[in-house]
Amino acid sequence: SFLMYRLISTVGLTVEMVDPHDLELELVRLGFEGHHKHKLSIDPTDVEAASLDFGGMGQAWPLAVLHPTSADDVARLVRTIYESTHGLTVSARGHGHSINGQAQTDNGVVIEMNMRPGLTSVVVGSEENSYVDVWGGELWIDVLKSTLEYGLSPKSWTDYLYLTVGGTLSNAGISGQAFHHGPQISTVYELDVVTGKGELLTCSEEQNSELYHGVLGGLGQFGIITRARIALEPAPQRVRWVRVLYSNFSAFTNDQEYLISLHGRPTSDKFDYVEGFVIVDEGLINNWRSSFFSPRNPVKISSLSSNGGVLYCLEITKNYDEYAADTVDQEVEALLKMLSFIPASVFTTDLPYVDFLDRVHKAELKLRSKGLWDVPHPWLNLFVPKSKIAEFDQGVFKGILGNKTSGPILIYPMNKNKWDDRSSVVTVDEEVFYLVALLRSALDSGEETQTLEYLKDQNRRILDFCREAEIGVKQYLPSYSTQQEWMDHFGDKWDLFLHRKMQFDPKRILAPGLRIFHPSV
Numbered sequence: 001s002f003l004m005y006r007l008i009s010t011v012g013l014t015v016e017m018v019d020p021h022d023l024e025l026e027l028v029r030l031g032f033e034g035h036h037k038h039k040l041s042i043d044p045t046d047v048e049a050a051s052l053d054f055g056g057m058g059q060a061w062p063l064a065v066l067h068p069t070s071a072d073d074v075a076r077l078v079r080t081i082y083e084s085t086h087g088l089t090v091s092a093r094g095h096g097h098s099i100n101g102q103a104q105t106d107n108g109v110v111i112e113m114n115m116r117p118g119l120t121s122v123v124v125g126s127e128e129n130s131y132v133d134v135w136g137g138e139l140w141i142d143v144l145k146s147t148l149e150y151g152l153s154p155k156s157w158t159d160y161l162y163l164t165v166g167g168t169l170s171n172a173g174i175s176g177q178a179f180h181h182g183p184q185i186s187t188v189y190e191l192d193v194v195t196g197k198g199e200l201l202t203c204s205e206e207q208n209s210e211l212y213h214g215v216l217g218g219l220g221q222f223g224i225i226t227r228a229r230i231a232l233e234p235a236p237q238r239v240r241w242v243r244v245l246y247s248n249f250s251a252f253t254n255d256q257e258y259l260i261s262l263h264g265r266p267t268s269d270k271f272d273y274v275e276g277f278v279i280v281d282e283g284l285i286n287n288w289r290s291s292f293f294s295p296r297n298p299v300k301i302s303s304l305s306s307n308g309g310v311l312y313c314l315e316i317t318k319n320y321d322e323y324a325a326d327t328v329d330q331e332v333e334a335l336l337k338m339l340s341f342i343p344a345s346v347f348t349t350d351l352p353y354v355d356f357l358d359r360v361h362k363a364e365l366k367l368r369s370k371g372l373w374d375v376p377h378p379w380l381n382l383f384v385p386k387s388k389i390a391e392f393d394q395g396v397f398k399g400i401l402g403n404k405t406s407g408p409i410l411i412y413p414m415n416k417n418k419w420d421d422r423s424s425v426v427t428v429d430e431e432v433f434y435l436v437a438l439l440r441s442a443l444d445s446g447e448e449t450q451t452l453e454y455l456k457d458q459n460r461r462i463l464d465f466c467r468e469a470e471i472g473v474k475q476y477l478p479s480y481s482t483q484q485e486w487m488d489h490f491g492d493k494w495d496l497f498l499h500r501k502m503q504f505d506p507k508r509i510l511a512p513g514l515r516i517f518h519p520s521v
């Protein structure tokens with residue numbers, strides 16, 4: 001096949017050796033002992049799976065796929081490619097939930113990290129120092145299940161748990177807990193990393209600290225995370241989950257900012273999770289209403305839409321244990337009293353901690369059943385400085401978006417002092433900044449505003465608006481096609497980023513799907 005031919009010509013085999021057996025022998029020569037016959041696979045099903053991602057907007061066919069059973073396998077493959085002179089690349093692939101081909105390569109090997117070599121081990125210490133060691137390809141849902149057996153849980157999350165540890169730590173990993181715990185990368189004690197030279201190194205604040213800080217938020221550019229040691233806390237049993245509505249944007253953001261300013265207070269005096277979303281169309285209102293029903297407060301939401309039809313929903317939770325069920329009502333009431341949402345727009349629900357954390361999976365199953373999950377996702381995630389969020393609201397939520405969104409739009413603030421500036425991740429230069437996540441799905445429904453082209457163009461218009469109005473946004477989960485754009489993205493951090501690349505991946509083998517660097521032969 002063409003694929004095999006390319007693999008053969010790139011790794012220097014001869015064309016006569018198209019017999020898969022011979023190819024296998026050659027791979028053995030390249031350092032794969034062969035007793036795990038399918039470890040390095042050129043099976044079309046494996047190759048195709050590795051060519052796709054959640055974004056569904058681009059495909060790249062790797063030459064082969066590695067299914068490692070240990071960190072050593074990962075190191076051996078990277079070392080082999082590092083030492084060869086074929087200009088091949090390596091992409092670690094977690095759960096493939098990137099949007100723009102970040103985990104793909106069309107000129108090398110994809111390492112499928114998402115499997116369980118049974119590495120998870122929990123160490124229970126005092127309240128402050130319990131942790132779990134997990135394989136880099138572990139899904140967060142499995143990390144949660146393992147730690148709950150000990151009554152413990154990681155502190156900082158993403159909204160969706162079917163993502164791998166290595167995949168989210170390569171970006172930041174954020175959700176409504178980030179305002180007090182920081183992003184997930186702020187809750188990692190130690191990592192095992194295979195660098196672009198094929199060395200397997202342990203790193204932390206104290207040991208190989210440049211690699212440790214570089215890899216966190218490092219977009220897979222400096223190494224492949226094979227183990228992460230993640231901080232744990234006692235897991236609560238239940239979650240009180242509250243949503244309240246606003247039609248006034250500044251009332252909404254003032255309240256969000258007030259709530260995250262409580263991060264240093266005792267647990268009883270703050271919420272555990274602060275997020276929010278924007279509602280610009282009726283469809284979403286109805287949808288939202290049916291999935292989040294509060295019999296205590298019957299209210300006609302559509303009657304609340306004034307102000308160009310845009311509503312804002314603050315979403316907050318309080319964790320608690322069953323024995324403290326009496327006090328949670330009072331604590332929630334006391335906090336709600338401080339806020340200025342629309343009276344009678346309080347929607348409350350109560351559920352087990354796991355069900356709250358795993359909430360997006362429920363939505364996934366629903367969408368899957370309607371064939372609406374495996375569609376293109378032209379998502380755009382932006383960090384917006386607090387000082388410009390009102391201008392962003394005017395220009396985007398009340399402007400460019402019109403009255404159709406094609407998916408949820410999240411908006412919540414975070415405290416910059418919970419982010420470690422030594423990591424590779426880029427945020428904006430203000431003490432408080434917002435995540436705005438436009439999580440849209442493209443459909444072939446016949447409606448122009450739902451097509452991929454329309455949504456991609458709208459994303460471009462949003463970015464143009466931000467540039468012209470000097471909003472000073474930074475992309476989260478960034479994607480660019482030229483090095484100049486990457487240099488602009490990193491700004492002051494570019495020199496450090498480049499230096500780390502030369503140090504840890506001098507042949508620019510790793511994560512070529514980001515298109516930051518080109519491999520050298």
Ligand code: FAD
Binds near residue numbers: 163
């Ligand atoms: P992949 O897409 O497989 O890989 C992502 C990048 O990380 C690639 O560059 C890859 O090479 C690299 N990589 C993967 N594994 C490793 C490793 N072990 N070591 C080094 N590099 C590696 N993000 C948030 O922060 N908060 C959210 O709430 C959130 N919700 C999401 C919900 C959905 C439905 C989806 C699809 C995505 C969401 N994301 C969220 C984004 C998600 O965190 C990132 O796209 C993440 O990178 C996906 O993880 P993955 O395991 O699928 O990684």
